[in-house]
Amino acid sequence: MNSMGNRKILFSTACLGMLIFGIAMISLGSVLPAITKKFSMDTLTAGSLASLLPFGILAGSVIFGPLVDRYGYKLLLVFNSAFVGAGLLGIAYSMDIFFIQLSIFFIGFGGGMLNGGTNALVADISSEGKGASLSLLGVFFGVGALGMPVILGVLSSSFTYEAITAGIGYFVLLTIILFSLIKFPAPKQAQGFPIKQSLKIIKDPLLLLFGLILFFESGLEGVVNNWTTSFLINKFEATSEEALYALSLFVLGLTLTRLVLGGLLKKFKDSTILYICILFALLGSIITLAAASYTLAVVGLILLGIGFAAGFPVILGFVGEIYSHLSGTAFSIVLVIALLGNMIINYGMGIIAQQYGIEKISVLLIVLLILMGITLSITINFMNKKNKN
Numbered sequence: 001m002n003s004m005g006n007r008k009i010l011f012s013t014a015c016l017g018m019l020i021f022g023i024a025m026i027s028l029g030s031v032l033p034a035i036t037k038k039f040s041m042d043t044l045t046a047g048s049l050a051s052l053l054p055f056g057i058l059a060g061s062v063i064f065g066p067l068v069d070r071y072g073y074k075l076l077l078v079f080n081s082a083f084v085g086a087g088l089l090g091i092a093y094s095m096d097i098f099f100i101q102l103s104i105f106f107i108g109f110g111g112g113m114l115n116g117g118t119n120a121l122v123a124d125i126s127s128e129g130k131g132a133s134l135s136l137l138g139v140f141f142g143v144g145a146l147g148m149p150v151i152l153g154v155l156s157s158s159f160t161y162e163a164i165t166a167g168i169g170y171f172v173l174l175t176i177i178l179f180s181l182i183k184f185p186a187p188k189q190a191q192g193f194p195i196k197q198s199l200k201i202i203k204d205p206l207l208l209l210f211g212l213i214l215f216f217e218s219g220l221e222g223v224v225n226n227w228t229t230s231f232l233i234n235k236f237e238a239t240s241e242e243a244l245y246a247l248s249l250f251v252l253g254l255t256l257t258r259l260v261l262g263g264l265l266k267k268f269k270d271s272t273i274l275y276i277c278i279l280f281a282l283l284g285s286i287i288t289l290a291a292a293s294y295t296l297a298v299v300g301l302i303l304l305g306i307g308f309a310a311g312f313p314v315i316l317g318f319v320g321e322i323y324s325h326l327s328g329t330a331f332s333i334v335l336v337i338a339l340l341g342n343m344i345i346n347y348g349m350g351i352i353a354q355q356y357g358i359e360k361i362s363v364l365l366i367v368l369l370i371l372m373g374i375t376l377s378i379t380i381n382f383m384n385k386k387n388k389n
Helices: 003-038 043-071 074-093 097-125 130-155 161-181 195-202 205-236 240-264 270-290 294-308 311-322 324-356 358-388
Strands: none
Touching (some): 003 097, 043 074, 043 097, 074 161, 097 130, 097 311, 097 324, 130 161, 130 311, 195 324, 205 240, 205 294, 205 311, 205 324, 205 358, 240 294, 270 294, 270 311, 311 324, 324 358
16 A cells, blocks of 8 residues: 555544544533433532543543654543443443443543644644644544534434434444554554653653643634523523524634645745734634624624634644654643633633623634734744744
8 A cells, every 4th residue: 555545544544533622622512401410410529520521531632642652642542432422332331420420531631642643643644734734634623523512413313312412422433443444553652651751852842832822722613612602691691592603603714724724834934824814713713702692693703714714723732743752641731721711711701701701702712812812922923933943
């Protein structure tokens, strides 16, 4: 098999892994109401379940990088697809709340490892245009994230949520066979993990700046994903269905834009595209802030989806290019910083909503986008100076 053909197979494999991560990320939100009803949970218990998913993703993101650099991609994809599949089956069949909690952690942990591993794999096999390839990879996250609630919505009239979730879990487990048959690149540090080099890049200011940009990007995405429905219901008296429809349009906008970016990032500078996307997101935030109707707010959300599309592909492309010798570890560092941003900023949004009202969501988005733009400018200048030396 020629190298180009092998790269296409590896890219397709990574896309399948990313689709599984999309399923993992949205799985809990899709079935939590049914689980809450089945086990007669109060709000506090349901909230504690919800917190297990990001905790699992964070744990997976911390360790995937060193494991990939030391042992390669095959074991990561095989074992973590097993974690996600087993977690979905656990949600479907468990009759005990402890096993539900364990299943949700498994989904988060496996999903976090798959997210990091598939991004690192695509960066490794893309000799040029890493941002473009990572943008196309991100499309499959959207397919998985949109597909899970759509499947539940379409089939829920004929099947229980347990049967549907189990079916998706079995599909995920079947991918293990495919991952087992694929030939992946050899581990970069097969002779042993270079601890000194890893400690050195942890302190690298450029890598930390990349992480800070993703800190804001992840926080922005988290705020829109978690608070938009409540915002629309409170401000415009939208129904739950209308609010979820608006959120779906945000995700669709992000997903389709990443598809378009796959071509644009091959023609224009990555940083230019990212600046333009930040401007789109700012425009979307301003429209959402000033909106006097549900329809106008939805337009703002679509623009936010377009604006958020470039952040992760562009920054991870830079990381994969500059730290190619330890790409897995470098990806781990910036993704952990990103997840911390998601958690911290969402917690902050909760305080803002309680003290000043959920309508302030747009103000927070504008502030975060300005901070992200300033950080990006500092990072680009730092990169240019580093390249001259």
